[in-house]
Amino acid sequence: MSLLDDPRATFADLTRPEGWVLGVSVAFALFLLVAMLTGALGPTYFLFLVGLAGMYALLSFGLNAQWGFTGLINFSVAAFFGIGAYGSALMTASSSPIAGGFNPLVGLVVALVVALVLALLIGIPTLRLRTDYLAIASLGLAEVVRLVVLNERWLTNGSAGVRGIPGFFQGWPVLSTFPEAMPGLRLVVIPGSPIILGTSFWQSLLNVLLVLAFAGVTFFVLRRAHQSPWGRVLRTIRSDEDLARALGKNTYSFKMQSFILGSLIMALAGVFYTHLNLYVGPGDLDPITTFYAWVAVILGGSGSNRGALFGGIVIVTIREGTRFLNDVALPIDPAPMRLLLIGVVIVAVMRYRPQGVLPPQRELIWPSAVDGRATPETPDSGVRERKGGGGDE
Amino acid sequence: MSDGMTDDTTGAADGPHGGTDPVLSLSGVDSGYGEVQVLDDCSVRLDPGEIVCLVGPNGAGKSTVLKTAFGMLTPWTGTVAYHGRDIGGMAPEEIVREGIGYVPQTDNVFGSLTIDENLRMGGVARDGGLEEVIETLYDRFPIIERKRSAKAKTLSGGQRQVLAFARALVMEPDVLLIDEPSAGLAPNTADDVFEDVKAVNDMDTAILMVEQNVTKGLGISDRGYVLDQGTVRFEGTPEELLNDEEVSQLYLGG
Amino acid sequence: MTVLGYMANGLVFSSIIVLGSIGLSLVYSIADFANFAHGDTMTIGAYTALVTFGAVGGLGGAVLGLPFGFFVALVVGIGVAAVVAVATEKLIYEPLDIDSIGLLITSIGIAFIYRALIQIGFGSDFTRFDVQQLRPIESLVPYGVRVTLHDVAIVASAVVLVVGLHVLLQYTDLGRKMRAMADNPDLARVSGIRTKRVKLWTWVIGAGLAGAGGVFLGLFNQLSPRMGFNLLLVIFAAVILGGIGSVYGAMAGGFLIGMITQLTPFFSNVVEALPIGPGWLATLLENLITIEYANAIAFVIMVVVLLVRPNGIAGEGAT
């Protein structure tokens, strides 16, 4: 399994699309590196994009844990994201109408607890019923939460939003003053275009480290869960809940666990967002976030954690990369052009990579159980993929 | 359409029934799902008025033969000919109109439609006389007549099987492809169905049938094929197959 | 305003929602996905009518306060919306080999494309049809009902279209074929149903009605590139409430949702007037049942209805 143990085998194990994606990713990373060294890409901006990608990756992890694993259709990603963001903002911000001024870690905990409560509130009545209930209830819930945040000023400041939010490392030893303490660096790789790394660079670097920590832990937890019997029950529910019930699985409980897990991860994304942008408003609960999380999961490949990670990156590339295309593209009204481009990219990916970029590739059995056992040769394409490519309908 | 017309040279005449042209024939067909090959140089023929039975182990490719013949799958190589005309790759909804009917092995009724509607759907390609045929079928299958306005998903397994069979008969096809008609049927009902198959056949419909109930299946057939791993292993009259020690041992549970 | 007045408003708004929800529901069940581009299809209908109306002008006479030319524009709007939808099906959806969630995501992309094209062509500002705005019908004002002839025209046209659809489904096999297809597409083909053709008809009907809904929405309010999209969530609620895939359910759902959103001021009056149990409950309700929460109330009612009738109002009882 691990790259360190046996790198050669790990690479030989890759399926064709995996190899392809790996190749493209490496090339893309190199390209970015070169762009950064030559000054074509601002390092601070790049780190901001990485932070955003991390945030979308977290959102897609969360949705993947619900939809990809268990088939729960959650249309209130934005609501859980918003709960995370507001929960943490209201606890830490100086302008908070209720509490405020707490350590960001308190904010983190409170955000997660509120998300948990909300997940229970919506899960308890709906998860016993057919899967579409959750879709419906969550669609409504997202709107209700948004309207409450917008209108209940005593609680949320209403449309004014919450400002005066500290960075996540506020009050931590060393880290809280790290960006200011770091010297401004000036790197010259290409003569004439020096790269200047100032306070905001170090601040962004901290943010990136934070999101990497969040996403890294999440990824590790999800991967292990996905390969486990626990994950297998979820996948059984996704495909045939009655079968799972007949085999003695308490499907309601499993669905609840999966729903809560995903919701917490989405709230985590919200917490990060709050301390990345230092401002939250009701607009952050707009359904568009839900759209993008779905797009990321589907583009990445439903049910695949790596896919979700990749989907997060793809979303940022689509949303922010199109800004660069603007600079060169036709001088038609640029804004709708960008909207058009985003639309075209989404359609194109679905057309040419319908199972997503990195669909689940191989069977998911607890790793050490299959190790050493003669694993039949890796199929050239993934389980789903072969199905997707089938000629019959 | 062109019943029995043989304007093309189909190189007939080397089958056991030398002389007649087959209504339906697969010759040298390779076929499968996606990239997975299932049929390997498979040849099966159905002569006018015959009942032919396909038997073989699970996963041998029997259903795949029917699906390929009916356009659900496109043959990779080889031809599927109907009255000598190549119909390989033609869409199922068009093949129905040519006069071939098909009863799938699974998912063979519209669960959310009533029995009555199921039968009507079987006749969308008919020009007329729909009501009469449906009434005839109800007469023939009282087991579904009683439930004509119930949703098909409420039927028991066996009732469904009967409905699926009836649905295909609405078109009064020339050739009928049936995938395991007796699976899940009570012995007496299975007998009825086999009798019905016989009766349909008596009205000049050639039948290609997959059956695991080999004794009864071969019992009403004129010829049989044993399929294994996508290839025809044996071909012959029911007696020949049933009496062959090896065939019977390996495939027929004898 | 009187209850009657609120209900009259609700009826007009419902008519538009109903037109949108029928199409969404049809496509949902036949093409098997939630079409997020449906709202923008409505927008296409509206802008087509705008252009057509600008080109043909009033054409002499008028019915219900609307010039003949407007009806021509309506028909063209319906037609173009249908053609665009069919073209999208042929060019984009049909060649795709993905499951329904994949299609849903694709439709989000399509929605962006439609909207971007409209914005490129027309700018993002709002505009209206160039028809004379009317005053309320005098004879109804004493009853607290304040509707114009245009409103009557909207309701009447919607009724005509809905009845037309009903007749079509009732007296042809199309409706049954659609259901068969929604149930089991493979078996439908095996039975000889030309599924592609049925699908195209579905798109024609669904998008055509959406186009009409868009034109009326423009007449009712105004046109802007986001008009249809802004309505989409409510339309979804209507479809789900009605029972996914049921045309008649979509009608009922659309009607109810339209009514509920317009009746909220009335509900809030009722809540204020009623002597509700403990004081805190009364305060809570008074704070929550206000027009800011109109959409939220509609959604909550939808969820509650579904808990009682799990398959929507027109669906079959509990499973």
Added chain:
Amino acid sequence: LSTTDDGGDGGDGGDGTDGSDGGDGDDGGDSTDPYEIGMVDSQTGSLSSFGERNQRGVNLALRHVNDVGIGGRELDILVEDSESENQGGIAAAQKLVNQDGVPFLIGAVGSGVSLAIYESVVEGTDVVQLSQNSTGLELTNFPGLLRMSPSGLSQANALADLIAEDGYDEVALTYVNNDYGQSLADAFVDAWEGELAYENSHDQDQQSYSGVISEMNSSDAEAWLFITYQAEFATMVNEVFSSGYEAQFYGADSVSGDDVLENTPEGSMDGMKIVVPSAPVEEENFQSFASAFEDEYDRQPTSWAAYAYDCVVNAALAIQAADEFTGEALQETVRRVSGPDGEEVTSFEAASEILADGGGPDDVNYQGVSGPIDFDENGDPIGFLQVQEVQDHDYEGIDFIEG
């Protein structure tokens, strides 16, 4: 209907229509690169129509600036879309500041987005941020964040006075449910001494506001105050008209515009009074701006276009007056080129001439087409207000109020 121009083709103008084209030497012949500044605009999303209005102003201003040139160099504006959302706005500003490295950032439209950008991207750097359209009260608390459009506070006070003077002691108020609407409404409620018969917010982009309208009607107040945007207001007017209600309308500046006139029935708003920020006199610079605008776009300019226009001109002047093209240097000049000291001039050309002749930033006082633009210590412009009345379905200025 005139919805077909997409504001894009500014290229073929400048062929002598300006009259004042005489002696501006050789423009742009220099090999030096243009100055690049950034702008965050609402090109898509719920405020996209404002973004479009902004772009018209920006394009016109760019023409006027580049006809003259800034010390021989041109001005170039990189526009990024905020999607009218915080997230989009922040991402756009991130790119402009940290990727393109612009020292001067015009943006954004919605007050919430402007603040979000300021707090998460600009604060702590020396980049100059100048919002083109935000009028929310909260911005006053952020002196580092400049804006061209005046705070809603003076407007709110003026409205309260105006309604009281007109003899009403009851008012029904509806406002758009965002930072802008809410803060303006709050300020009004503070200033208003009469009875508030109805006060409720409404969401943007709704398909119908008949609920709001009917509730306002049942409040029995005779004066109705609207703090909302053009599209929403036009819908409301139409609904009032077709419901046959009668009331005296009042409105904040964001409800006035040609598109409202175009899209509401004749006479439906007659008598309405609106308080709008404006130049203190019926300046000829506004007139010439308006006529240039009409030539270009075949429509009257909105105040939003005028703000955006002034943002660009102000930025250009700040650049010309500064020693070097850095945020630090621009912070020094941006307030002074339009500040009260110096000679009052009403066009970029005139101001630029003074600077070219060796004048310092304090030697010019650019008078904008949207007002005198004197930023106070909080970064807000000194607002001058005009009361407009709708007469024969057109806006007539009837009074001035000094901020």
Added chain:
Amino acid sequence: MSEGALPKQDPVLRVDDLQKSFGGLAATDHATFGVERGTITGLIGPNGAGKSTLFNLISGFYEPDGGTVEVNGTDVTGMEPYQVADHGLIRTFQTPRKLEGMTVREAMLVGPRKQPGESFLTLFASPGSVSESESANLAEAERILEEFEIDHLATQPATDISGGQMKLVELARAMLAEPEVLLLDEPVAGVNPTLAKKLKDQIRRLNEQGTTFLLIEHDMEFVMDLADPIVVLDQGHVLTEGTPEGVRNDDRVIDAYLGGGT
């Protein structure tokens, strides 16, 4: 109706006066019978007699209109399917269930009950125990696949197999659950006769190891050979119960079910 109620020494499953109707149709009509521990009990009856409905009632998928179900002496009426399974009863479905996105092997591994790895916390608290039981289950799954002659399908997508193969996977998975009582709904419908014979041996062997079976089957040769006693259901109620011989020669059974042919 009391014919079904033969006295049982040690009934592992008891169905008492069970009723269920759909609309006007009484699919289960005061059905009463018991399954003796250690037997292979056959359940036969015409199509639509209510056999599958009975399975659904016993296993908790349907809520009965009246009557009780007892498993291992516990009243499980009205319990959730998973609770019934906890009491040791597992059922298969007449129409095989497909598991999308899994290989056949994975689909099999859902079978075992109470796997330590099914608790989220254990995954992190005690990965070793997860690993251990997973290895054991995998070995067991592969063994059964081999016996069912579908080991070559182990890493095939579970959806891409033939109709008969699906029935086999369904059966194999249920066996992995190692229940005390196993309810099989037509396990060999569509299964090749040669293989069916082998399955017969499998079932018999498992039975000898202590599993009690209740099985619905229309293949008379199969069921008569394997099961004793046999319960005959007709129109929702127990028509008769007895030895294969007795049932085979019962006129009512011949009439309603077997027909002349057999």
